[in-house]
Structures are given as structure tokens and as C-alpha cells.
Amino acid sequence: MRVGTGAAAVAAATAIAALLSGCRQTASLGRQEVVVVFKPDATQADHARVYAACKNLPGISPEPMVTESKYLATLQNNVRYRVDAASNYQLQQLYKCLGEDPSVAGYKPPSDQGQ
Secondary structure (H helix, E strand, O other): OHHHHHHHHHHHHHHHHHHHHHHHHHHHHHOOEEEEEEOOOOOHHHHHHHHHHHOOOOOOEEOOOOOOOOOHHHHHOOOEEEOOOOOHHHHHHHHHHHHOOOOEEEEEOHHHOOO
8 A cells, every 4th residue: 555655646746746847837928028129220219219109009018118227238128018918910010010110120029038
């Protein structure tokens, strides 16, 4: 009987570990954002213009725009939109809006985050 009890305990521990690792992998799915990638010569005025132009789209929530930082990467990636509740159509509207500005080089869609 003890052998069966030990095997059951190992199986239970394995199942719990699998569940917990799955939780870790899906925990970020609730928070999704699109990060705007600007051309190297884009100014902060360009960033502000894009931020303002695309911030009122349905299903899209702009994140606060950081305008002062000692880190260049923070200023290069300071235009971000939360899209957790956005439909595919609303995402396409955002991508279209971003594509209309000549200072935008592209964007990092939600599936590219953390890669």
C-alpha cells in the first residue's frame, strides 16, 4: 500500500506543478499592448503626434507617455497602447492609424511581447 500511496503523491505533485507552470505562462495574457516602433530620426514631437492621433480608437487604451528619462530606450518606446479588450477589427484600425504617420517604422503586436 505504501508504494501506491507514494506513487499517488508523486502524481499529485506532478499535476500541481504542471498547473502552476501553466498559470505562469498564461498570466500575461490578460495584459496585452502594442508598442510603436519609430524611425531613428523621429522626434518626441512625432511621438506625441502619433500618440494623440491614435489614442481615441474604440477598444484601445493609450498608456501614459513617458516624456523624460535618462534611458534612451524608454524614450524610443514611449508610445504604447493597451489592447486587452480590442477585437481584431479594432487592432487593424490601430495598425492603420499608426501606418499613416511617416515617422512610424512599425509596431510590436501583442504576440511579440517578451520575445
